[in-house]
Amino acid sequence: MVSISVSLLGALFALVSAQQGRLYSSSFAIPGNASYDYVVVGGGTAGLAIAARLAETASVAVIEAGGLYEIENGNQSVVPYYALTMGVLSTSTSYARQPLVDWDLISEPLKGAGNKRIHYARGKTLGGSSAINTMGYHRGTVGTHQRWADLVGDDSYKWENVLPYFKKSTTFTPPNLAKRFPANATVLYDPTAFDNSLHGPVQISYGNWIDVTTTWLAVAMESIGLPLFPKGFSSGTLSGWGSWVTDEIKPEDATRSSSEASYLRQAIADPNSKITVYTHTQASKIHFDSGKNANGVLVNTAGFEYTILATEEVILSAGVFHSPQLLMLSGIGPRATLESFNIPVLSDLTGVGQNLWDQIFFDVLSGVNLPAFIPNPAAEAVALGQYLQDQEGPYSSAGGFIAFEKIPKSLRKNFTQRTKDMLSTLPDDWPEIEYIVLAFPGANSTIGAISATIEAPFSRGTVTISSSSIKDPPIIDMNWLSDPADGELLVAAFKRCREGWNSPAIQQIRVGPEIAPGLAVQTDGEILAWIRLNLGIQWHASSSCKMGKKGDRMAVVDSKARVFGVNGLRVVDNSAIPISIPGHPSGTVYMFAEKIADDVKNRR
Ligand SMILES: Cc1cc2nc3c(=O)[nH]c(=O)nc-3n(C[C@H](O)[C@H](O)[C@H](O)COP(=O)(O)OP(=O)(O)OC[C@H]3O[C@@H](n4cnc5c(N)ncnc54)[C@H](O)[C@@H]3O)c2cc1C
Ligand SMILES: *[C@@H]1O[C@H](CO)[C@@H](O)[C@H](O)[C@H]1NC(C)=O
Ligand SMILES: *[C@@H]1O[C@H](CO)[C@@H](O)[C@H](O)[C@H]1NC(C)=O
Ligand SMILES: *[C@@H]1O[C@H](CO)[C@@H](O)[C@H](O)[C@H]1NC(C)=O
Ligand SMILES: *[C@@H]1O[C@H](CO)[C@@H](O)[C@H](O)[C@H]1NC(C)=O
Ligand SMILES: *[C@@H]1O[C@H](CO)[C@@H](O)[C@H](O)[C@H]1NC(C)=O
Numbered sequence: 001m002v003s004i005s006v007s008l009l010g011a012l013f014a015l016v017s018a019q020q021g022r023l024y025s026s027s028f029a030i031p032g033n034a035s036y037d038y039v040v041v042g043g044g045t046a047g048l049a050i051a052a053r054l055a056e057t058a059s060v061a062v063i064e065a066g067g068l069y070e071i072e073n074g075n076q077s078v079v080p081y082y083a084l085t086m087g088v089l090s091t092s093t094s095y096a097r098q099p100l101v102d103w104d105l106i107s108e109p110l111k112g113a114g115n116k117r118i119h120y121a122r123g124k125t126l127g128g129s130s131a132i133n134t135m136g137y138h139r140g141t142v143g144t145h146q147r148w149a150d151l152v153g154d155d156s157y158k159w160e161n162v163l164p165y166f167k168k169s170t171t172f173t174p175p176n177l178a179k180r181f182p183a184n185a186t187v188l189y190d191p192t193a194f195d196n197s198l199h200g201p202v203q204i205s206y207g208n209w210i211d212v213t214t215t216w217l218a219v220a221m222e223s224i225g226l227p228l229f230p231k232g233f234s235s236g237t238l239s240g241w242g243s244w245v246t247d248e249i250k251p252e253d254a255t256r257s258s259s260e261a262s263y264l265r266q267a268i269a270d271p272n273s274k275i276t277v278y279t280h281t282q283a284s285k286i287h288f289d290s291g292k293n294a295n296g297v298l299v300n301t302a303g304f305e306y307t308i309l310a311t312e313e314v315i316l317s318a319g320v321f322h323s324p325q326l327l328m329l330s331g332i333g334p335r336a337t338l339e340s341f342n343i344p345v346l347s348d349l350t351g352v353g354q355n356l357w358d359q360i361f362f363d364v365l366s367g368v369n370l371p372a373f374i375p376n377p378a379a380e381a382v383a384l385g386q387y388l389q390d391q392e393g394p395y396s397s398a399g400g401f402i403a404f405e406k407i408p409k410s411l412r413k414n415f416t417q418r419t420k421d422m423l424s425t426l427p428d429d430w431p432e433i434e435y436i437v438l439a440f441p442g443a444n445s446t447i448g449a450i451s452a453t454i455e456a457p458f459s460r461g462t463v464t465i466s467s468s469s470i471k472d473p474p475i476i477d478m479n480w481l482s483d484p485a486d487g488e489l490l491v492a493a494f495k496r497c498r499e500g501w502n503s504p505a506i507q508q509i510r511v512g513p514e515i516a517p518g519l520a521v522q523t524d525g526e527i528l529a530w531i532r533l534n535l536g537i538q539w540h541a542s543s544s545c546k547m548g549k550k551g552d553r554m555a556v557v558d559s560k561a562r563v564f565g566v567n568g569l570r571v572v573d574n575s576a577i578p579i580s581i582p583g584h585p586s587g588t589v590y591m592f593a594e595k596i597a598d599d600v601k602n603r604r
Contacts, residue, residue, distance in 0.1 A: 027268045029061065029278045031301040035309035036061040036276065038600075039297050040317055041283045041326065044128015045586055046573040046593040047317030048259040049169065052201070052267040053597035054315075055275035061308050062275065063299055065282045066125035069260070072100040077131045078255050079387070080207060080247065080398040084438075088132060091118040091537060101125040101132055105321060105473060112459070112481030114533045120476065121539055122319060126279065127258035129319065130586055133539065135248040135256060135398050137204050138233035139166055139193075140581035140588055143427025145236075151578050153549045154559035159236050162591055165598075166234070167193075169590035170200040173251045175244075179208035179392040184215050185400070187244045190231035201262035202590055203250040204234075207397025208390075210244075212370045213439030213448045214400035216509050218242060220450070221435055223505040224496065226403040233402075238582060239431035242403035248586065249398070254391035259590075278308070284470035286314055286330040286569065292346055294569035300470075313568045313600065317593075320541045323575040324353035324463045325474040327545065327556070332563060341468040347565025351554035352545060353474075356461035357580035359434075359540045360480050362490070362531050363451035364497040365516040368509045372439050372446040400438060404431035404455065404582065411492040414524070419485040422458055431582050432456045433493045435500070445511050450500045452493035453538050455582040458483035463544050480535060491527050540585050545575040560599045572596045 036059040040051040043064030051062045069077040076082045076098065087096025093106055103122045109115045123129040142159040149157040156162075172194035175187045187206060194204070221242050222228070229241035248257045255261065267273040280301055287296040287307065296309040316323050327333055331346035333353065338345050373379065373394040386393030412420070423432065434453040439446050461479040466472045481487055500506075501514065513519055517530045548555025550564070557563050561570040574589050581588045 022271050024268055027275055027277055029276045031278065031281065031304055031306060033306050033308075034061065035311060037310070037312045038315060039063065039308050039310040040315045041286075041297055042128065042316070042318035042322070042573065043126045043260070043264070043277060044123060044317060044319055044573065045130040045259045045589045047128065047315070048126065048263045049590050049593035050315055050317065050572050050597045051275055052263040052273070053594065054600060055267055055273045057601065058312065059274040060276070062277045063281050063283045063297060063308065064126055064277065064279055066101060066123070067279045069101050069125040069127060069131045072125070073098060077101060077125070077127070077258070079395050080135060080249055080254060080256065081395040083134045083256070083398040086132065088121050091120070093117050093119055095119050103473070105476060108475060108477040110478060110480050112479070112532060113535050118478075118537070120478075120537065120541070122321060125260075126264060126277070127260035129539065130248070130258040131256070131260060133586060136402070136584040137170075137246045137248050137587050138238070138243075138583055139236065139591075140583070141238050141427070141429040142236040143429040144579070144581055147427055147430070148577075148579060152547050152559040156559070156595070162595065165591040165594040166587065167195040168198050168200055168594050170194055170202045170204045170587075171196050173203065173205040175206040176208055176251070179390065180206060180210060182210060182212070182215060185210040185218070185244055188228050188230050188232060189246075190235045193232070193234040201266045202248055202259070203257035203262065204246050205249050205251040206244065207247055207249065207399065208254060208392035209394050209397040211372065211400060211439050213368050213372065213446055213509070214437050216368070216370070216506050217437035217439070217448055217450060217500070218401040220500040220503045220506045221401065221403050221437065223503040224499050225408065226405060226435070233583070234587070237429065238404040239429050240405050242401055245399050245402050247398055249396075251391070254387065254396040282470060283318070283326060284329065286316070286326065288346060288566060291567070292565070293567045310568070313570065316569065316571045317573040319573050320356070320544050320575040321463050321474050321476055323571050323573055324544045325465055325470075327352050327563070327571070328465045329468060329470060332566065337464055341465065343468050347563065349556050349564060351556045353463040354460070354544070355546045355554055356463060356478070356544045357457060357542050358461060358478055358480065359453050359455060359457060359538050359580060360535045361451050361453035361538055362494070362534050362536060363449040363516070364494065364501060364514065365447050365449050366501050366514050367442065367445040367511040368439065368448045369511045370439075370446055370509055372441040374441045403435045404433070406432045407489065407492045407496070411495055415488050415492075416484070419488050422485050423456060426456055430456065432489055433496070434583055435497070442515070447515060450497045452490065452497050454486055454489055454493070456489065457580070458485045478541075481532060487528050487531070490531050491524050494527050494531065538584070540580060542574045542577055542580045542585060545571045546578040547576050548578060561596045570596060570600070
């Protein structure tokens, strides 16, 4: 049997012959003091995108704590289906660890959610979280981008001004209808949302398989008022509509198109690129000269400590939990925190590690009388053949149908005036809830899930440090449900999930009573109590080093992502984006990296 690892290594090493003048391995550094124009800390989603662009015209070092996931984590981060089953996705603190691709971060006890601690998955590998995420791709809305522009006082964040960067980061392949059967999961899309002439590195396409139950759950969502949007979810509209999701999947071989598989490999294959990657290398501190100019990074490879100098700028792309940690360790953050660990204060910025947004979710489960893909030996053999030979079947796919809306009027009646007032501050096209439907094999039948994720959370968490050493992980307090508005919204969303399950359109596929939470849960109080104990995550945490106007006490970076109070340092990742853009953030993170890469290049 052809093994995926053979074809993968083949793909990696084929680059050696595809390019002239440089070996693939020549792009990886040998640990030791060195100097570059730019140093990018974190080879994740944003980090590899901005590093690859800067390396078109300048020398760039990427400092990444992890390695190559294709080699160090088998096929787990390569095959789309495993994006739904990896052990690392569990929030339980006793999850099945995958130490070579995940940071093993554990939260503080969640007061609003039964006082439990959770494991919060974060990629620790080239590709970062784009190497372990669920690969769903879409964009924010016209109104949310207007809000971003207003908050930071910079019209370049308006929808029409960021659209070129969304396009520059992606290449779109329409659905393969022959492989994607069944035809009742028809995709509607707007090809003008993309521009393939730009050869954007991240491959956007569709899974070549649709789970039958999800086709029915999509009908259920349509019947409660969420029809398919004719243009799909990359054209600036989300609220009030459903869509079959676009995925970051490379269609030729149906593999994950992470920032490593896209931006990094493209850069390495380009003989003119001046990119150098330091793997298994952790940055412990950013260095500054006496004029507060960032001029290098102290790093560590397997216990060997050395310095990578930056003659132009340092770009921090370590992600929502580690970027604030590194700023604080380097003397940038709330004065009291820094002084309590004897860290000299370079820039007293209250907002570092504050303003942490998170989109929390739950699902309502019921049995259905339709088959699910069960990876038992017989089914797996068939599925492997489909996948490896024809790039189709369950292994080629990681998701299905999603929908967004503001809670309808009928379910807003019980909202307190405070909640109504807060929700009314959001743009008209900012959805409050996202629904995701899927199915999985259960003990007695297939189990269908209609989940609700809060897209307008008002609770804010924090990230801080417990010592002056990088060896101690950041302290993460998600602070879920600390704002009562979130609970009210989730209770209303719960009722919508039940409306979906109770819609006449799908009664012929339902079997048995509701599995979770079950019909004993009825009153608003019972619903909220159940939700508190059964919350999950979409891993969309953001905004812990938020962008803002000069004078905004919580702002950490300006609209060009430059850190206030020092020179030559930017934060470019999902921590700097000032609001949690509704839905799945990776598309926005790539856009942002492309946009700041242009700003940096224009400065030179
Ligand atoms: C399980 C999961 C599912 C998700 N599903 C989706 C989805 O379907 N669609 C979607 O759009 N989004 C999804 N997301 C969210 C999305 O992937 C993230 O928001 C996004 O990838 C974050 O990008 P980033 O650049 O901010 O950080 P990351 O991609 O996490 O990159 C940070 C990088 O910095 C490195 N690093 C950190 N500290 C150091 C240090 N001190 N020294 C050196 N390197 C360091 C890390 O190893 C990592 O490579 C999901 C996330 C997860 C975890
Ligand atoms: C992934 O690798 C495992 C071995 O680690 C193998 O059993 C499995 O068939 C592979 N999956 C696919 C889809 O190739
Ligand atoms: C590396 O650089 C550091 C700081 O600039 C210096 O102290 C150290 O001696 C250098 N190491 C070597 C091997 O040159
Ligand atoms: C969609 O088509 C498949 C294949 O014919 C079928 O099994 C499934 O029931 C259909 N779904 C709906 C909602 O009609
Ligand atoms: C409002 O609250 C009452 C009392 O808890 C409850 O009976 C009713 O169903 C709620 N209405 C809505 C629309 O949620
Ligand atoms: C499956 O059926 C058994 C026996 O009827 C029952 O005890 C169990 O709770 C059921 N499991 C689910 C998930 O419905």
